[in-house]
Amino acid sequence: MTGSVMSVSRLQLELLRQAFSRGSEKLKSALQMIAGIAPEDVALKVIACRPGEFHDRTGLGSDPLTLVESNVHGDVEGDILLVQRHADFQVFGRVIENAVLGNSSPGSEDGFVPDWLEGRDRAERDEETTCQYCEDAFTEMANVLFGGLLVSLYENFQLATFQDMPRLTSLDRRQVTLSKNLSRAAREGDVALNVEIECFPGGSDFKSWLVFLPLSSGVRTFLDHQTARGVPRTVKKPGMPPG
């Protein structure tokens, strides 16, 4: 992407954070459909920061990750990712098993078993196959979460965007894929919009981060659009760092 990197003030970050928040509620519907997680078992927190601040602001640390990435095109361009600690992905996998494969309540009306597992005892089920199913579920969840967010950009701001096919990295031991995306964002966009998604269904607890890294042109488009709509640019929330 060409164009200089714009310097985004704290105030503009807050404006972006508030705008991004308007779309985040749609994520609960996606989680309910894909993973069977009830909306009341999901807590969302929206964070807008610079790419270099991502780890400090999210507390992600240096743990191995599972993530899905895609590119966004249209009125706002950039990269979008769904990130989980790999350890949390194991928890997510169990939630998927319970909710979708029906392991917690065999034969339940709501559960179902893939063709290749039908007729087999749970103990016999191939762990790797189940894992593959969970990777598929995670990728599709990302696809739907990305889509939900982009739909909200359209519905709330009339910004038309579309995404490429999502790509899964099942194990990012050294966070190479995340670092590559954050570095690009630091060079070409300077904004990281994150929704921290904490899920606690049935005593489980795991976190995911939906990360949107718009390029400079996209940030400009977004802020110009907001200004044109008459959104006040002097909004200041208590505790917000000085701009």
Next chain:
Amino acid sequence: MARILVVDDAQIMCRILQTMLEKAGHEVVGIAYSGREGLDMYRRIRPDLVTLDIQMPGGDGLSCLEDIRAIDRDANVIMVTALGRGPAEEESREKGASGYLVKPFRPEQLYEVIDHCLSDHEQGGWSR
């Protein structure tokens, strides 16, 4: 009740759709994980309705829609996608889709689009 073919590269989405459709009394007569497989199944099964994902590896759903319509101009196809509204929806309509559903969706939204498609199809209706 309709005989429905589900086409989506995500196994979990196929299963979610199958579960929702069967709960509503429909019969899922086939599940395909790619556009090509979906087209082959359509030729053999001739379902009443197809739910078709747009973004799939090895040939997108819009091409598959065109191929299905080429062999059956009365085919009843609902595009089911995470792409949202906008150009994809417009292109789907232009290529002859009967309906358009954005993921995530609730079961009742799926049923509503299907009901509209099945009742309006002969009049060239469009459901979303």
